[in-house]
Amino acid sequence: xxxxxxxxADEGIGPKAVExxxxxxxxxxxxxxxxxxxxxxxxxxxxxxxxLVLIDATLDQNPPGFVRVIRPKFAQDYPPSLSAHDIGLKDxxxxxxxxxxxxxxxxxxxxxxxxxxxxxxxxxxxxxxMPQLLIEVEKILAKxxxxxxxx
Amino acid sequence: MVKxxxxxxxxxxxxxxxxxxxxxxxKISDAWSSGTMVRGLEIILKGRDPRDAWALVGRVCxxxxxxxxxxxxxxxxxxxxxxxxxxxxxxxNLMFAAIYMQDHVVHFYHLHALDWxxxxxxxxxxxxxxxxxxxxxxxxxxxxxxYFADVQNRVKKFVQSGQLGVFANGYWGHKAYKLPPAVNxxxxxxxxxxxxxxxxxxxxxxxxGGKHPHPNYVVGGMPCAINLDEVNAINMExxxxxxxxxxxxxxxxxQVYIPDLLAVAPYYTDWAAIGGGLTxxxxxxxxxxxxxxDASGLRLPRGVILNRDLSQVHPVDPTNPQEITEEIAxxxxxxxxxxxxxxxxxxxxxxxxxxxxxxxxxxxxxEGKYSWVKTPRWKGHAVEVGPLSRMLVGYASGSHxxxxxxxxxxxxxxxxxxxxxxxxxxxxxxxLESVLIAQWALDDYAKLIGNLKSGDDRVHNSAxxxxxxxxxxxxxxxxxxxxxxxxAHWVRIKDHKIENYQLVVPTTWNASPxxxxxxxxxxxxxxxxxxxxxxxxxxxxxxxxxxxxxCLACAVHLYDEKGEHKHQLNTF
Numbered sequence: 001x002x003x004x005x006x007x008x009a010d011e012g013i014g015p016k017a018v019e020x021x022x023x024x025x026x027x028x029x030x031x032x033x034x035x036x037x038x039x040x041x042x043x044x045x046x047x048x049x050x051x052l053v054l055i056d057a058t059l060d061q062n063p064p065g066f067v068r069v070i071r072p073k074f075a076q077d078y079p080p081s082l083s084a085h086d087i088g089l090k091d092x093x094x095x096x097x098x099x100x101x102x103x104x105x106x107x108x109x110x111x112x113x114x115x116x117x118x119x120x121x122x123x124x125x126x127x128x129x130m131p132q133l134l135i136e137v138e139k140i141l142a143k144x145x146x147x148x149x150x151x
Numbered sequence: 152m153v154k155x156x157x158x159x160x161x162x163x164x165x166x167x168x169x170x171x172x173x174x175x176x177x178k179i180s181d182a183w184s185s186g187t188m189v190r191g192l193e194i195i196l197k198g199r200d201p202r203d204a205w206a207l208v209g210r211v212c213x214x215x216x217x218x219x220x221x222x223x224x225x226x227x228x229x230x231x232x233x234x235x236x237x238x239x240x241x242x243x244n245l246m247f248a249a250i251y252m253q254d255h256v257v258h259f260y261h262l263h264a265l266d267w268x269x270x271x272x273x274x275x276x277x278x279x280x281x282x283x284x285x286x287x288x289x290x291x292x293x294x295x296x297x298y299f300a301d302v303q304n305r306v307k308k309f310v311q312s313g314q315l316g317v318f319a320n321g322y323w324g325h326k327a328y329k330l331p332p333a334v335n336x337x338x339x340x341x342x343x344x345x346x347x348x349x350x351x352x353x354x355x356x357x358x359x360g361g362k363h364p365h366p367n368y369v370v371g372g373m374p375c376a377i378n379l380d381e382v383n384a385i386n387m388e389x390x391x392x393x394x395x396x397x398x399x400x401x402x403x404x405x406q407v408y409i410p411d412l413l414a415v416a417p418y419y420t421d422w423a424a425i426g427g428g429l430t431x432x433x434x435x436x437x438x439x440x441x442x443x444x445d446a447s448g449l450r451l452p453r454g455v456i457l458n459r460d461l462s463q464v465h466p467v468d469p470t471n472p473q474e475i476t477e478e479i480a481x482x483x484x485x486x487x488x489x490x491x492x493x494x495x496x497x498x499x500x501x502x503x504x505x506x507x508x509x510x511x512x513x514x515x516x517x518e519g520k521y522s523w524v525k526t527p528r529w530k531g532h533a534v535e536v537g538p539l540s541r542m543l544v545g546y547a548s549g550s551h552x553x554x555x556x557x558x559x560x561x562x563x564x565x566x567x568x569x570x571x572x573x574x575x576x577x578x579x580x581x582x583l584e585s586v587l588i589a590q591w592a593l594d595d596y597a598k599l600i601g602n603l604k605s606g607d608d609r610v611h612n613s614a615x616x617x618x619x620x621x622x623x624x625x626x627x628x629x630x631x632x633x634x635x636x637x638x639a640h641w642v643r644i645k646d647h648k649i650e651n652y653q654l655v656v657p658t659t660w661n662a663s664p665x666x667x668x669x670x671x672x673x674x675x676x677x678x679x680x681x682x683x684x685x686x687x688x689x690x691x692x693x694x695x696x697x698x699x700x701x702c703l704a705c706a707v708h709l710y711d712e713k714g715e716h717k718h719q720l721n722t723f
Contacts, residue, residue, distance in 0.1 A: 006210055007195055007210050007211065033363075035364065036210055037210060037211075038363075038364030040349065041216075041253075041350075041363065041364035044351070044354075091317065095317055098309055098343070099346055118192070118194060119195060
């Protein structure tokens with residue numbers, strides 16, 4: 001599931017990554033979801049799956065384009081999201097926690113810069129890091145799909 | 152003694168809102184509302200194909216995504232003179248109903264309830280007592296002492312784990328909480344049930360919109376193929392699913408939401424005299440029974456009420472340059488013709504001009520510009536929009552359904568219509584229109600099935616879909632009632648491309664700063680006179696602001712890892 005606002009430039013990397021995974025044929029093997037700015041509407045999706053790979057932009061101290069994988073247990077383990085939506089990802093995760101939905105989650109985040117224009121074009125460091133983001137996601141998907149790891 | 156307090160950010164809303172208030176002798180004597188919106192959206196739309204606008208505006212936020220898409224296709228259809236088939240109108244109504252019911256229930260239980268319900272107090276409730284209350288107020292089956300004890304244990308465990316999560320921002324123990332523990336437990340139980348329920352009802356959007364959470368629309372109708380017998384279309388099986396979701400929604404609203412509203416309200420009747428604010432109310436109307444272009448067939452009627460005079464409903468003309476205008480006297484924008492101008496949205500401008508203080512700052516300069524929200528006016532009047540406005544305009548227009556449901560609630564609470572002009576009235580109006588929308592959706596579903604069975608499966612009018620059929624210049628407007636209130640898009644099309652696109656959204660009406668004549672908008676006006684018992688825990692401010700269900704999507708404020716206010720962006 002890729003989340004973020006595609007109207008706010010680099011914040012749209014999540015939906016873009018899902019689009020690229022779709023183009024590479026992953027849709028035949030896993031369920032892909034462009035979560036957009038979905039918020040509460042995504043609660044059902046967290047309930048339905050045992051494994052969740054979440055892709056989002058983050059505003060942390062790392063340079064733009066920096067990709068890392070996090071294994072969050074609680075909502076507070078999520079790094080700061082770029083979108084300041086109060087009813088956003090953290091709230092969604094808080095709520096999922098309250099409801100006892102616990103998909104085993106890999107969060108793949110890419111760091112983005114603070115100041116961004118409204119628009120639909122990625123900044124150069126983020127654009128350049130998209131292939132690496134995809135590699136990280138594909139590695140996780142391949143691992144999850146390998147028979148040995150299926151419980 | 153005058154004390155200035157700042158609530159920033161207001162939590163449990165969509166987006167970022169800052170309230171500054173002056174408190175004199177325990178009551179608010181003046182207030183300023185400052186907000187941020189992605190007004191830059193209008194810049195993204197310029198030069199694009201008008202048939203694509205719905206997909207972009209639907210991304211502006213995750214709360215009422217499809218409302219912007221609906222309004223956008225209406226605007227483009229209006230510009231190009233496209234009529235849509237009756238089935239498309241019905242499907243749009245059903246998707247509208249789904250988002251409304253979900254949004255209002257989520258607002259009541261998950262964004263607003265914690266202003267009235269003390270979660271910590273619920274932990275000390277006697278589940279037997281809660282069970283008795285539940286059985287008295289409705290036929291809802293989940294009512295045993297055992298059930299409420301289980302809920303209590305579940306929440307206890309959650310709180311003890313230290314992961315307060317969703318309950319982290321409450322002013323628990325504040326003396327303005329008036330519910331007995333047993334009622335608090337009832338509300339907490341339904342907080343959890345509502346979460347389960349809301350994720351089901353939104354599936355209606357995915358069934359008709361083909362996609363979730365941002366469903367598809369199309370200029371000229373709806374992009375879904377319906378055929379009762381076809382496996383790959385929306386067939387009878389999927390329609391039955393829609394029907395069962397609609398029936399469940401009606402039961403949830405009638406047996407949980409409304410009984411809870413009526414059970415909680417008597418403890419807070421003082422709030423029927425607080426938070427009224429403006430005396431003017433506007434609704435664009437929605438839920439067409441025929442074509443959306445026929446305003447006389449709107450179940451939620453269109454009009455303006457001035458000075459709380461329910462004997463007269465003034466008509467609204469969205470094309471008249473003298474009626475709906477936007478001002479920027481106190482907003483961080485500039486107009487080419489001067490910042491004192493009031494522009495109709497067809498000629499609207501979106502030029503940023505941040506003149507506020509460099510963060511971090513103590514207070515905004517409210518004498519000058521102090522918000523990213525523009526200030527819309529109707530014929531120069533500040534008006535409130537939202538559920539209360541819809542119910543008042545409907546009541547004054549003589550709508551039988553609306554008069555009946557409003558009369559029922561006033562009767563049960565033993566209050567007169569004047570109680571509606573308040574914080575409590577606003578919260579009640581949202582519940583009451585949910586009752587109506589739940590029933591109307593079932594009516595529309597029956598109509599859709601009737602049409603399909605009689606052989607009419609048209610959902611799209613493609614006659615003017617191709618740009619070759621368009622005039623070289625066109626302009627149009629789309630109106631709707633988003634859950635939060637009157638929403639409108641205005642579009643100018645030139646040589647098949649968008650030349651100008653302006654959105655005036657509900658929270659812009661309500662949350663805007665003062666206008667050039669220093670008239671307050673709804674939020675600011677509603678806070679005057681509100682008591683504040685403890686300036687460090689301004690629960691009362693939150694109650695009234697939340698009663699509007701603010702949505703300031705895509706705010707430009709950011710937070711550090713601890714969630715503290717960190718930085719304010721001056722540019723987009």
